[in-house]
Amino acid sequence: MKKVFTLYTLGIVAVGLAIWEPNLKWLSPLVYLLVFPVCAIWLWRSEGRTLQDLGLSRSGDAWKQSLSWAIGLGLIFPVLILLAQVLFGWVTLTPRALVYGEYPTYILVPGYIAFVLVKMFFIAAIEEFVFRGFFLQRLALGMNMVWAVLLSSALWSIGHLASMVSEGLPLFAITLGMLTFIVWGTALSIGYLRTGKSLWFPFGLHYGLNISFSLLGGFILTRYQAPQWLVGTPPWMPESGVLGPLIWLLAIGVICKITSRLTLSNQVVVE
Numbered sequence: 001m002k003k004v005f006t007l008y009t010l011g012i013v014a015v016g017l018a019i020w021e022p023n024l025k026w027l028s029p030l031v032y033l034l035v036f037p038v039c040a041i042w043l044w045r046s047e048g049r050t051l052q053d054l055g056l057s058r059s060g061d062a063w064k065q066s067l068s069w070a071i072g073l074g075l076i077f078p079v080l081i082l083l084a085q086v087l088f089g090w091v092t093l094t095p096r097a098l099v100y101g102e103y104p105t106y107i108l109v110p111g112y113i114a115f116v117l118v119k120m121f122f123i124a125a126i127e128e129f130v131f132r133g134f135f136l137q138r139l140a141l142g143m144n145m146v147w148a149v150l151l152s153s154a155l156w157s158i159g160h161l162a163s164m165v166s167e168g169l170p171l172f173a174i175t176l177g178m179l180t181f182i183v184w185g186t187a188l189s190i191g192y193l194r195t196g197k198s199l200w201f202p203f204g205l206h207y208g209l210n211i212s213f214s215l216l217g218g219f220i221l222t223r224y225q226a227p228q229w230l231v232g233t234p235p236w237m238p239e240s241g242v243l244g245p246l247i248w249l250l251a252i253g254v255i256c257k258i259t260s261r262l263t264l265s266n267q268v269v270v271e
Contacts, residue, residue, distance in 0.1 A: 004043070012158055015158050015159065028159065055133060070191065073255075078212040078213045092223045094221045116218070128203040131155065132152070132185075158178075164178075167236065173233040176245065177236050186248075
């Protein structure tokens with residue numbers, strides 16, 4: 001457990017240094033996207049555990065159902081959030097054209113979509129492996145699961161802090177943004193726990209969400225007419241507004257409903 005908390009502290013220190021000295025802003029992504037995964041694999045394997053023990057088992061069809069349901073939910077959830085804001089009159093939407101040199105649209109659009117799919121795959125895979133995989137499970141071996149969920153989610157939230165500060169967000173928006181990621185991390189952790197400690201559900205949900213948010217932002221220009229304390233501060237919308245944590249509290253209920261259906265479906269198949 002001492003090695004785990006040493007690694008945990010390293011992540012906090014890296015973010016602190018990146019905020020304190022702008023020339024060290026590379027330190028935070030280096031630790032979170034490279035050092036964490038490498039050390040997680042080494043520590044986990046050094047204790048005699050396999051990577052499948054982290055929730056990467058592909059036995060049976062349960063993992064496929066969890067992955068497909070989660071990706072579908074992740075893709076549709078941002079769309080519903082945006083539509084709800086339109087209905088409330090908080091935003092107006094206009095199409096955004098991809099423009100880059102002399103390249104035609106039929107080349108730019110598929111290229112942009114392919115880039116988003118690949119980029120978000122690696123981001124979701126690394127983050128879920130590290131936070132819902134290694135940190136959540138390793139912390140749970142030495143403490144109550146609730147604390148393990150909160151601490152792993154808090155560390156994931158801290159990983160976004162340097163970017164929020166560099167974007168010039170006010171303190172209130174940063175606080176709401178941190179809270180949003182903690183609630184989001186809790187929602188992903190609940191998905192992991194309720195699907196038999198499988199990473200396929202949180203990975204699929206995280207992947208689908210990142211794709212949907214990126215494509216919506218790439219093709220639609222959103223003009224906000226509601227106060228920033230509600231909808232958030234650009235470019236961290238809706239994470240940095242009151243809407244952020246409320247959305248993910250709602251998502252927890254949806255995740256519980258879907259995972260209950262998945263669990264019942266798998267029980268029926270087994271019987």
